[in-house]
Amino acid sequence: MHSTPTMATQTVSISLGERSYPIAIGTQLLDNPATWADLPRAAAALIVTNTTVGPLYAQRLQTALHSHYASIHTVVLPDGEAYKTWETLNLIFDALLGHGCDRKTVLFALGGGVVGDMTGFAAASYMRGVPFVQVPTTLLAQVDSSVGGKTAINHPLGKNMVGAFYQPCKVVCDLDTLATLPPRELSAGLAEVIKYGPIADMSLLDWLEANMDALRAGDPLALAHAVKRSCEIKAYVVGQDEREAGLRAILNFGHTFGHAIEAGMGYGAWLHGEGVGSGMVMAAHLSQRLGLIDMALVDRLTRLIARAGLPTRGAVLDATDNAGRYLQLMRVDKKAEAGEIKFVLIDPPGSAAVRGAPDALVRSVVDACCL
C-alpha cells in the first residue's frame, strides 16, 4: 500500500427530499471530530462493528465522537456473511435495550457490507426507527452497500430477504481504512466498481482499464476517484428510484447469478464481490446471446474482471444438473415475478435493461461459464 496523502474531502449528495444525506469521501476523516459535528444530537450512540474491524478502528471512532454523545457503547459482531442472521441482529437490540438506549440514539455502522446491512436494519426497526450513520471500511461498502438505504439480513432460503429501505443520515468513507483491507476483499470491492461501467458509464470502464493496477496496489488517488465516481452513479440511480420500482434494479447487474452462487455454496464460501464478478461475466454472455451486445464487450469485461483478481467462471453448484440448480436458486431472487427470473442485461453498452430470458438460453450460458 502507498502511504496516504492528505486530500481535500469530497462530498457526493443523495437527493431524496427530507431523507437526503451527504457522502463524505477523503482521508483522515475517522479521527476528526469535525466529520461528526453535523450529526443529530442524542444522549447515547452505539457503535456496531465486528471482530476484525473493531480492534482497528472502534476506539478511534469512539474518541472522535466523545464530545458529541454523553454515552457511547460498542457492540462487536462476529465477522462474515454467514452471520448476517436474525441471531446476530438481535445482539444489537440486546445492546440497545441493555443500555437503556432511547429512540434518539444514533447507531454507527463501522465495518463492511454485512455490518452496514445489519446496523441499518437494526436502526430501521429499533423502536420503529432511530438515526444511523454508515462508516464503511471496505471498498465494497464504500462504493456500493453503504449508499442508498438498502438494509437486510439473510434467510436460509435467500439472501437479503428480510430488511428495509432505510436511509442513513450520513455516509463517511475514510479512504485510510482501505489500507488494512486484505487483497481478496479489495478485489471483491472492485467488482462493484466495475459493474457501474457497462450499465451506466462506459468512460468509467475505460478509466478502470487504465487504472486497475493502481487500484489493486492501493493507490489512494485512484481509490478516491473510484469511490467518488461509484457513489455519484449510485446517488443518481437511487435518487431516481429509491425503492427499486424500476431503474434501481440495474444496480444488481451480475447479482442474479452471483446470489445463486453465494446461496448455493453456502454464505461466506464465496465473497459477495466474487459472486458478482463471475455473475457479471454470465450476465454479459446472456446479453450477447440475446443480441444486445457484441462478443468484444464480453471479452473486454471478462479481462477486466480477471485483472481485478476476481473469478470469471461460476461455481459448480450441482454435479448432475448445475444449470437447473442455478435456475432454482434464481427463481427466489427478489426481482423474480410469478416465477419468472428477471435479469439485468447490458442494453446497449453503458446502460441496462431488466427482462426475462428463455430457460434454455440461461442454461446454455451457465453451462458455458462454470468451472
Added chain:
Amino acid sequence: MHSTPTMATQTVSISLGERSYPIAIGTQLLDNPATWADLPRAAAALIVTNTTVGPLYAQRLQTALHSHYASIHTVVLPDGEAYKTWETLNLIFDALLGHGCDRKTVLFALGGGVVGDMTGFAAASYMRGVPFVQVPTTLLAQVDSSVGGKTAINHPLGKNMVGAFYQPCKVVCDLDTLATLPPRELSAGLAEVIKYGPIADMSLLDWLEANMDALRAGDPLALAHAVKRSCEIKAYVVGQDEREAGLRAILNFGHTFGHAIEAGMGYGAWLHGEGVGSGMVMAAHLSQRLGLIDMALVDRLTRLIARAGLPTRGAVLDATDNAGRYLQLMRVDKKAEAGEIKFVLIDPPGSAAVRGAPDALVRSVVDACCL
C-alpha cells in the same frame, strides 16, 4: 350476542398522501368478493392467522379471495402476546419463501392485535416491503391496533421494541367477527375505545356511559358506532403525525403504566387492554395530582372502566418496592428520553399533553392505585 342486522358499510379514510387507505366498517364483509376487489393484483396471497381465529374464518376469507389470486396460502401462528416474538415472525418468512412468494405478494392479517402487528412487520420486511391488508377480528384491533401502521414484535426487555411504521393498503372491520369474541377480549377492546374520550372527545365519553351495557351485550349498532368513531379519531391523529413525532403519542394514554404491567407480569398474563384499563386510572390520578383535571373526572373514568369489565387497579409487580419496579419498567418505554419517562396526561379534559412528572409523585400514584 344479538343477531347481526345487515347495515350499510361505512368507510373512514386515513389521509397519508400516497400511503392513504380506507377502513371499511360493516357486516357481511368477509365473504363478499366485492370487499377485496380493489386490492393490488398479485400471483399470490398469504393469509396470516392464529390457532383461535384460523379455524373460524380462514377458509371463508380464502374462498372470498379465490378469484383475485391464483395461489393463496395460509400460515397459522400460535395465539397470544407471549408469541409476539422473532421466532413466530420467522414462521411467516418461512411460509413466504417456502411457497416462492415474490415481492408483489399480498399479506392478510386475519386476527387480533398480535396477528396484525406481526403480519405488518413481516410485510414491511419481506423483500423490504410487500403490500398487506388488515382484517381485524377483535374489538381492540378494529378500534386501534389495525389502524395507523404501527407494527412490531416484543423483546424480552420491552414491548413493541422492534418494528416499523408501515401502512396497510386497506383495513376491513367485519363486525360479525366480534360475535365470536370472548367477553374478556371484548372488555379489553373497550379499553381502547374509552381512551379516545378523555384525550380527544368528551362527547364520546358521554356516549360510552349511555351505551356501555349495549356494547358489552354485543349490540351491533352500538359496536358499529364505537368502531367508527374510534377509527375517525385515530385517523385524524395519525394523519397529523404518522411517525409519532408529537401528537400521535397521546394515543398511548394509559399505555405507559399498562406496558409496565404487561412486561412485569410476563406477556399474556394480563391482556393488553386490561393493562391499559388500570393504566388509564393511574394516568388520570397523575393528571389530577398535577392539577390538570379534577377528582370528579378521575372517578367518572374509573367507574366507566369498571363497567367495561376492566381492572381499575394495577398489578403488584414487586412485593418490596412496587413503585420502583414500575419506574424501572417505564424508563424503557419508547416515549422515554434520556431516562425521563414521558406520561400522556389529560390536559384539559378532551385533550392530552405528553410530559414528565416527578418520581415521587409517580410513586405516590402507583402506591395508591395498585392492588
